[in-house]
Amino acid sequence: EVFTSLAHLEATFYAERDIAATLKSFISQERARLDQLEKIAIDYEKHSAAALQNPNFYLANPVNAFLLIKRFTLDWDQNVAPILNNNTWNDFNQDVQFARQDLPSFEDLTGAAIALMRLQDTYHLDTSKVAHGNLGGVMSTSLSVDDCFDLAKLSYDEGDFYHTAMWVEEALAMLGNHESRKDKHVEMLDYLAFSYYKQGYLKHALTLTKELLTLDPTHTRAFNNKRYFEDMLIKQGEDINSDDGQRPAVKRVVDEYRQSKEFQTYEALCRGETTQKIKDEHKLKCRYIHNNHPLLILSPVKLEEMHLDPWIVLIHDIISDSEINDIKILATPKLNRATVQNSQTGQLETATYRISKSAWLKEGDHPTIMKLNQRIEAITGLDVSTAEELQIANYGLGGHYEPHFDFARKEEKDAFKSLGTGNRIATYLAYMTDVEAGGATVFPYLGLKLFPKKGSAAFWYNLYRNGDGIYNTRHAACPVLVGVKWVANKWFHERGQEWRRSCSLSPDE
Numbered sequence: 001e002v003f004t005s006l007a008h009l010e011a012t013f014y015a016e017r018d019i020a021a022t023l024k025s026f027i028s029q030e031r032a033r034l035d036q037l038e039k040i041a042i043d044y045e046k047h048s049a050a051a052l053q054n055p056n057f058y059l060a061n062p063v064n065a066f067l068l069i070k071r072f073t074l075d076w077d078q079n080v081a082p083i084l085n086n087n088t089w090n091d092f093n094q095d096v097q098f099a100r101q102d103l104p105s106f107e108d109l110t111g112a113a114i115a116l117m118r119l120q121d122t123y124h125l126d127t128s129k130v131a132h133g134n135l136g137g138v139m140s141t142s143l144s145v146d147d148c149f150d151l152a153k154l155s156y157d158e159g160d161f162y163h164t165a166m167w168v169e170e171a172l173a174m175l176g177n178h179e180s181r182k183d184k185h186v187e188m189l190d191y192l193a194f195s196y197y198k199q200g201y202l203k204h205a206l207t208l209t210k211e212l213l214t215l216d217p218t219h220t221r222a223f224n225n226k227r228y229f230e231d232m233l234i235k236q237g238e239d240i241n242s243d244d245g246q247r248p249a250v251k252r253v254v255d256e257y258r259q260s261k262e263f264q265t266y267e268a269l270c271r272g273e274t275t276q277k278i279k280d281e282h283k284l285k286c287r288y289i290h291n292n293h294p295l296l297i298l299s300p301v302k303l304e305e306m307h308l309d310p311w312i313v314l315i316h317d318i319i320s321d322s323e324i325n326d327i328k329i330l331a332t333p334k335l336n337r338a339t340v341q342n343s344q345t346g347q348l349e350t351a352t353y354r355i356s357k358s359a360w361l362k363e364g365d366h367p368t369i370m371k372l373n374q375r376i377e378a379i380t381g382l383d384v385s386t387a388e389e390l391q392i393a394n395y396g397l398g399g400h401y402e403p404h405f406d407f408a409r410k411e412e413k414d415a416f417k418s419l420g421t422g423n424r425i426a427t428y429l430a431y432m433t434d435v436e437a438g439g440a441t442v443f444p445y446l447g448l449k450l451f452p453k454k455g456s457a458a459f460w461y462n463l464y465r466n467g468d469g470i471y472n473t474r475h476a477a478c479p480v481l482v483g484v485k486w487v488a489n490k491w492f493h494e495r496g497q498e499w500r501r502s503c504s505l506s507p508d509e
């Protein structure tokens, strides 16, 4: 099981509480047992001390001799061995193992490390700052030398030598020159040299290996590596003594997509940068709307235009805290806890795509959902009966959703076939949390970023009236840096909207 959703990671705290209780009862039972053992030990001590004052005299008495023998045979078997063997851990172990089902696994640890590295990349976080608990200005817990080194090793196991080097450097800087931690120092240099070598920085790998050998001249592998690096450099016609010892300026190696303009723009927008001027920004307006709908006439909703073409709006204060609470509770047991596998590679999907988990809520399950659907219908003027059920997503550690369209492209004819309601005509995306840092919804082609605000919802059309996709609606959910992100998605489909689209929210196009 992979804990990608924070709602589920929360279960760890309950498991932790249960384990604490189990350990405490084990300890109190053990304490009683150890008290008994201590009494026996004291008795032996006193007895032997007395006897040893004059052993011959003591043993001259046959009863004493008999009792002494009995002490370590019959008495031992009946009174001491049971106490010694009665280690009650097995009884408790079951409880601990039961609680452990709700604890994260090593897979989760790897996933969390990968998520941290992604956050570091996307938000340009300085390693040292992260290590000291500064996440882009939001303070969190700081990491120890060993924490940093463990992060490095986890990256190493993933074949990510770029982050390995970064985090070993940090661990080394924090370690300083402690003679007492020389073994750690040597191990770190070993990792560091190898990760520079893997990234193609032979000279620096050689320098670090020499440094390692001054600390530990008996390190056989380092000795062999040194020769290997030197041979390689000589073969390349390089001077093996020319490294200045400076840390090379390492470039992050990323796949082609990550180098693309779209991905770069997505990440820049996530960081809050301006990538292009919002078109016709001065024409954007805020207004109250009621659509002549009975639900809204007495309490019109606030609509804020965020973009004109395509038309993207935010609607404010349309879902209350108690409604949000209801939805979270309804969705939590349904959040999919299974490991998500990439259908093509069979790999765990924690690293690349959406690491949030989501759940569909059955319509009419609950009065809150019904009320919400009615309100969404009143606001959008679209038919909710042919729309998809509300989909609730809880973004976990670094949870994100890379750039995508909500509608199916021409070549994806079958995408929504089973629904029988046509393509996704519009998206209604409600934010159910404020996110402390990160987690924006961004539109790379428009330079637009929407920051989650609890109780607000975004709305846009994905299709033109003729059914063609509006490609500029391509959007993404930025990784959550600090905080928790919950959203509710309502996707409207073409069927059922034939008479409606012209009524209300639609732009004057």
Ligand SMILES: O=C(O)CCC(=O)C(=O)O
Residues within 6 Å of the ligand: 401, 406, 429, 439, 440, 441, 475, 476, 477, 478, 487, 489
């Ligand atoms: O969570 C967000 O900000 C966007 C989510 C999204 O685009 C989707 O679920 O299709």
Ligand SMILES: [Fe+2]
Residues within 6 Å of the ligand: 404, 405, 406, 475
């Ligand atoms: Fe989307």
